[in-house]
Amino acid sequence: MAELSPREMEVARLIVEALNLEDIEPDTIEPEQPLFNEGLGLDSIDALELALAISKKYDIQLRSDDPNNQRIFASLRALTGHIEQKLTA
Amino acid sequence: MNRKWREQHERGSASAIRLIRWIALHLGRTPTRLLLHPITAYFLLTSSEGRRCSRQFLARATGKPPNLWNIARHIHSFASTILDRVYFCTDRFQYFDLQVHGHDMFDETMAQGSGCILLGSHLGSFEVLRMLALSHKRLPLKVLMDKERSETITRLLEALNPEIADSVISPGTPDVLLKVHEHLERGGMVGMLGDRTVPQDRVVHCRFFERDAPFPAAPFLLASVLKVPVILFFGLYRGGNRYDIHFEKLANRITVRRGRREADARHWAQQYAARLESHARRAPYNWFNFYDFWPDDIHHG
Numbered sequence: 148m149a150e151l152s153p154r155e156m157e158v159a160r161l162i163v164e165a166l167n168l169e170d171i172e173p174d175t176i177e178p179e180q181p182l183f184n185e186g187l188g189l190d191s192i193d194a195l196e197l198a199l200a201i202s203k204k205y206d207i208q209l210r211s212d213d214p215n216n217q218r219i220f221a222s223l224r225a226l227t228g229h230i231e232q233k234l235t236a
Numbered sequence: 237m238n239r240k241w242r243e244q245h246e247r248g249s250a251s252a253i254r255l256i257r258w259i260a261l262h263l264g265r266t267p268t269r270l271l272l273h274p275i276t277a278y279f280l281l282t283s284s285e286g287r288r289c290s291r292q293f294l295a296r297a298t299g300k301p302p303n304l305w306n307i308a309r310h311i312h313s314f315a316s317t318i319l320d321r322v323y324f325c326t327d328r329f330q331y332f333d334l335q336v337h338g339h340d341m342f343d344e345t346m347a348q349g350s351g352c353i354l355l356g357s358h359l360g361s362f363e364v365l366r367m368l369a370l371s372h373k374r375l376p377l378k379v380l381m382d383k384e385r386s387e388t389i390t391r392l393l394e395a396l397n398p399e400i401a402d403s404v405i406s407p408g409t410p411d412v413l414l415k416v417h418e419h420l421e422r423g424g425m426v427g428m429l430g431d432r433t434v435p436q437d438r439v440v441h442c443r444f445f446e447r448d449a450p451f452p453a454a455p456f457l458l459a460s461v462l463k464v465p466v467i468l469f470f471g472l473y474r475g476g477n478r479y480d481i482h483f484e485k486l487a488n489r490i491t492v493r494r495g496r497r498e499a500d501a502r503h504w505a506q507q508y509a510a511r512l513e514s515h516a517r518r519a520p521y522n523w524f525n526f527y528d529f530w531p532d533d534i535h536h537g
Binding site for chain 2: 167169182183184189190191192194195196198199209210211213216217220
């Protein structure tokens, strides 16, 4: 199992909490595993709830007109990378 | 689920639809409606699946087995609303007598400025509302629908009015509901159809004509997450050139609790199903879900 960085761990907790994924431990989420459809199996309603939770916690708006959305939502690692980039910007 | 029907439906080849579209626009509505008789006869004779689903639904909605004339009327009513889409798409509302019910409630809800979800169905015509909204620019309606799955006929009709494509939000990417969210934040309306499910949908089962049928949970989950009101919409075809448009408030706020998601979504879907049933009972020939609406029934006889 790949090691999660502290920020990845924080985002993993946010995912589990925001989406009420009772049967998943945050530290078992594979950082490169797809979040949507296959992998963690999230759907578009999960994506919306996650985007709202991220906006609340980090004050970062995920917008539909961002051409990188496909990449941002691809995995825990990609999502965390995007959040860190926005936080340091 | 409705692939079989769709495949049959698609048999009306693209060129035949183009021809009818041309006639419809050049001859006007009354003469073109004469064509609906041979078209009805064609589908009545060749579509056994269409006949079977029509018979099943009419029997349940009216409480007695339909005769061939009733089924013909059902198909004719469906064909009429498809033809009328040509006129709605090209902004020819002068042909129609439209009665709007629930107008004040609708205006009051829109005046709150929070946007709303407009939940329609395949009972009657959703197109009448969509095109009214396009023609009145002050009604910012976007429709959440899968463009990839739309029928030939839809694509050909939409070619009549390029603005239609801009009013569609098509699912398929994780950020699709961010688009919905942003549109609602601007005070817009988002239209959805609440009576068809696709395999990847979250589904809840509701009582519908005394039997269990699958309904999508998404409209209610979405309304709960985004805290917007839900208005039901029914555009019923009444024969001739008459349409009755009904707006009904489902709820100002829908709350789906964590851990009670399915039960709460089912509660609201059931309210929707009950209103759909009530309208469908009074306007059974408007039922345009020509496939097995109660899929579990097949196994239980």
